[in-house]
Amino acid sequence: HCYNMAPSSTTSPLSPLLAAAAISLVMTTAALYARHKRSSALIIKLEENRLAERKGRIRAEMKLRSCLKNEGADTATQNGAAADTQKHNLQLHCIGTVVSPYTKRMGTPRQGALVPSGRGFIQLRIPVECVEGLEMYSHAWVLFTFHANTDTPNATSNSGDGSMMNLSKTKIRPPRAGNIKVGMLATRSPHRPNNIGLSLVQVDRVDEKNKRLYISAFDLVNGTPVYDVKPCVPWDIPGNHDNVPLSVPDWVSQDDALRTVDFTTKASDSLQRCIRRGKLAPLYTLKNDGMEGAMETIKEVL
Numbered sequence: 001h002c003y004n005m006a007p008s009s010t011t012s013p014l015s016p017l018l019a020a021a022a023i024s025l026v027m028t029t030a031a032l033y034a035r036h037k038r039s040s041a042l043i044i045k046l047e048e049n050r051l052a053e054r055k056g057r058i059r060a061e062m063k064l065r066s067c068l069k070n071e072g073a074d075t076a077t078q079n080g081a082a083a084d085t086q087k088h089n090l091q092l093h094c095i096g097t098v099v100s101p102y103t104k105r106m107g108t109p110r111q112g113a114l115v116p117s118g119r120g121f122i123q124l125r126i127p128v129e130c131v132e133g134l135e136m137y138s139h140a141w142v143l144f145t146f147h148a149n150t151d152t153p154n155a156t157s158n159s160g161d162g163s164m165m166n167l168s169k170t171k172i173r174p175p176r177a178g179n180i181k182v183g184m185l186a187t188r189s190p191h192r193p194n195n196i197g198l199s200l201v202q203v204d205r206v207d208e209k210n211k212r213l214y215i216s217a218f219d220l221v222n223g224t225p226v227y228d229v230k231p232c233v234p235w236d237i238p239g240n241h242d243n244v245p246l247s248v249p250d251w252v253s254q255d256d257a258l259r260t261v262d263f264t265t266k267a268s269d270s271l272q273r274c275i276r277r278g279k280l281a282p283l284y285t286l287k288n289d290g291m292e293g294a295m296e297t298i299k300e301v302l
Helices: 015-079 081-087 265-276 290-301
Strands: 096-099 119-124 139-145 155-157 165-167 196-207 212-216 225-231
Touching: 265 290
Parallel strands: none
Antiparallel strands: 096 119, 096 225, 119 212, 139 196, 139 225, 155 165, 196 212
16 A cells, blocks of 8 residues: 655644644643642641641630649648749740930829820830731830839738748828828829839720830830830720729829910920920921921920
């Protein structure tokens, strides 16, 4: 037999190339599909493993807590309250530092709400993502330490068993209460068994770029270490939920604020120089309402 191997006049010379390209495309598509199936199966398996590990961690955590609780009870029974007290001692880590116009205790508002124009910020030492969403609240609680204290009550354990703390002082005379002496925990005094304070502040904004939480209406000294920030919710406000109105002693609610505060020319010039030289930066500057804002804050403090 004799075969004519010459290409037919009706067959395009590109047909073999197109066929090869089609075969290659089909093979590539099949390979990608197979890879996608393997990847999907792997993801499902990993998610199942993660869920199983999470359940395992939860069970392990529950068992560990149960063991620690039982061990703590046995230890307290054997060694008295000292071991239990030691177990509940807490070490805090600073999460930020307050930048405030109040550089000394003298001149710092006794309550932040009395000086709504006071401005500042908390320079965060933690990822700024931790405060994401906080700007949706109007107010927040700030847990801090009275770092500028010079008269902290000395605390010692009683009889070595740790069941009671002995303090160098237990009562104080609040400035607005005359000669009345009350327990230190019945006041807002910075002199407390633990050098910890709680302040309600107004949340202004979050500066993600510079890791700052801008606040106002606060009573925090410049450089105050911050340990925690919690949003204020309606249930924090007495009478808002339980219909039990807030009540305080008479000496707390007395109105002793100055009716008017006027600036002399000398005082105004001095304040203007401070702002011009950047003494109150970055809070009160020539680029914002520095002079007006600073005067308003001083009036509210006084």
